[in-house]
Amino acid sequence: MRTQYRRPVRLALAVAVLAATGALTATFVSSGGKGTADAATSLAQFVPIQQVKPNVVRPRTGPDASTGRFTVDCGTNGNGKFSPDNPVAQPGIKNGAEHLHDFVGNLAITANSSDADLDASGTTCRNGDKSSYFWPVVRIDRSVRPSGAQVQQALAGTSGTVACPSVRTRLPAVPVGAKAAVDRQLGDLDRLDRSADRRILATRGIDTRLNNEVLQSLRTRRAAILAQISDTIRAAGGKRPAGLVSLTECDISYDGIHAGLHSEHSASTTSTRSATAQVRCPSVRDKLPGVPRTALAEVDRSLAELDRQISEANQRLVTSRGQGGANFIDNAILGPLKAKRTAVLDRIAIAIGRNGTRPQGLDSLAGCTLGQDAGGGQATGQPSAAPSGTAAPLPEPQGRNLELPNNTGGIVRPQSVLIEYRGNPVSKVVPMPKFLRELTGDAKPTSRGPANARATWTCAGFTDRLSDRYPICPAGRSVQRVQDFPGCWDGKNIDSANHRGHVAFADKTTGACPAGFVAIPQLRITISYQIPRDVQLNGQYALDSFPEENHNPFSDHNDFINVNSAQTMNRIATCINRAKNCR
Structure with a gap:
């Protein structure tokens, strides 16, 4: 998660390490590669798809299965709606992803959009679906990229920092009788976030165990304070704040590398205004x-x-x-x-x-x-722990290729984007609730662990196998990302403190939902790209990512907010339950 504020200690560490690894600074900038070094992100991250064994399990369908399919055509982002925001995982955080997302569907969405704003938006979807679907872009960069060893060396000298969504800027009108108490509770959030930040700032490099321990404790305690704030406002006659649960989760950022590269990145571009302005x-x-x-x-x-x-x-x-x-x-x-x-x-x-x-x-x-x-x-989303000293903010996406530090090169436009709502092999589905948030995959398996990461990569004609590495496809076959979302819902909530607990994946072997969950139309998004074969063989295409991931293909992810009308969602569920193929 991003903030306008940068910690001087962290920045100094990053700059010192970057000075010792000058190649890293040069190669983060598009076309910055010098000499004859291999231009691959890392050839170890690529695999011929024929070497991946079939691994997709298709559960046997039962008598109550819902086997229909509803497809939506929302285009391939022909309007050019690109943004480094992530309104699902990082609401309220500007430039929170540090990498660029393709957006299709909802035209107005930003990290700060309310449900009412989403509902009033236009859409790119042909059937009027105002849902938002978004995923990190893929780029081709023929310049020399930093090696994994270089990035690890830089990260070893970089301290993380905790950043949390801003609560003050998302509250409704606070009654006079509640103002003092709410201010105290917001102060409690500040102190809590500062304490967590100090623990992370004291450690250089990535400590996954510590990260998860700090974030879990912070999540639990922030949730309690947010509940107090909500109750205080409501008890004084105010409107209960909507969506506070979405502001519970904090994140750990390693953007010291980016801060150290900001000035050079800016100098390498010709645009002085963000190409994806908000x-x-x-x-x-x-x-x-x-x-x-x-x-x-x-x-x-x-x-x-x-x-x-x-x-x-x-x-x-x-x-x-x-x-x-x-x-x-x-x-x-x-x-x-x-x-x-x-x-x-x-x-x-x-x-x-x-x-x-x-x-x-x-x-x-x-x-x-x-x-x-x-x-x-x-839209600052600054952490409560922001220090008095500041460093430069991360740059907006800039230049003809909408580049960010280390996320450079030309964006590959999807050849096609297939959005499908699918059924469940053992039960009927119930309609999704409006404004349900879902995500699949994990953008940070390196710093948070791989538990939520999912293999998504394959080639056209090989969808019986998914890889956690970039595929090298046979001549004439498209590179594909197949991203399945959770197909089970807790029946009550449209979001949860960690943005995952209110939904679940069905059992991969049986297809059954966990106890306490019901089957909903399961979203699958298949994105296809025409990528030149020499680019594949040379390892020159890669996913936009957070700095610590260094284009890790296993960090692929996708996000979704359901803004289908109740009527449309009922039609989707009915189509699926009746085993039809609909649009």
Whole structure:
């Protein structure tokens, strides 16, 4: 998870190590390879698909099986909606992934989108499905990349840091009677996060056991405090905060390498503005005083309206790409947005002032920018433990290839993206709840362990075998990623503290859901790429990844938020249960 703040100690360590391994600095930048070294990410990470034994188990179907299939055509990201945000695993965190994702479906989604914002969005899906489907991009880079040994050496001198989603900027209006207590509880979160951060910062390199121990303890204790905050606001007459469970999970970042490379990466690009820009506005929720009970509903409606305005502006950035002249964005998007925000902020001040002290200076929060946050704004996701000293933020994706440090080269556009909802071999399926969050795979098997990682790689015509290495395919066959999502649901929750506990995978041998879970339409996304055979043989294509993974193919992952209407989801479930193939 990312933050505007960078720890000076960590940065100094990274720079010192990078100075000792100069090749690492040079080769993180696209076309930076010098000499005749092999251009492979690592040939050990590639395998001819014929050498992978068939390993896909297809459970036997029973009398109550649901064997239908519903497919959705959402395109291949022809609109160019790329982002380093991860709204499922890292809500509220700007640039949280440190790598670029392809997005199809929902046009407005960012790390800060509310359910209402998602529901109001446009979509790339032909059937009107507003769900969001997103995965890390694949790139071809013929320059010399750092070896695994170089990255390990750099990481050995880098200390991790704990980053947690911001809670202050995601709360509803806080009643006057709850303000002092909520502020104390937010302070408890700060202290908790700082304590966890100190434990991680004291260790150089990756200690998976320590990471999991710290994150599990932090998750449990943050969940308790978030529940207290929710109860305090509700008891004082406020609206119970929605989605706080999604803000429970923290992460451990090893972006010291990236921070050390920031200046060189920026110098290597020609773009001064993020190619995948998002609107960044100052946060409002954390700037408000306690709100009188009589004004709570009106202030909450106004806060939701501010969110919607940002969401609509972000969607317009996607759908209007290439339109107008140099001042189009300022005149057609940012200018009107400031005017609308000014009006809403004035309404908030008036509503609070009727029965309380009118807040001053809210109008200063009206102006928004692109790219970096405006005034510590709406999407920082900074950890509570941010130190007083700061270093430069990670760069936005830049240049013609939307590059990030160590995630360089040309993006390979998918040849096709097949989105399927499938059945269960032993039972009927029930409709997914709207706004269900799911993820599959793990972006960080190196720093968190491989328990949640999944093999996804194969070639067209070889889908009976999945590899945790990049495949080298026979001539004329596409490289494929086959990503299966959990097909079982706990029947109650649309998210959980670790973003996994509310869903589960069916038993791979029997197909049955675990006790307490019911079968839902199981999502499978198959992404196909036409990659030149010489690029495959030379190991020159790779997945965008976190720094410690260094393009590890086993770090492949995919994320999903269900924004199908209830009517559409019922149609999907009915189709599957009746053994039909539908669109």
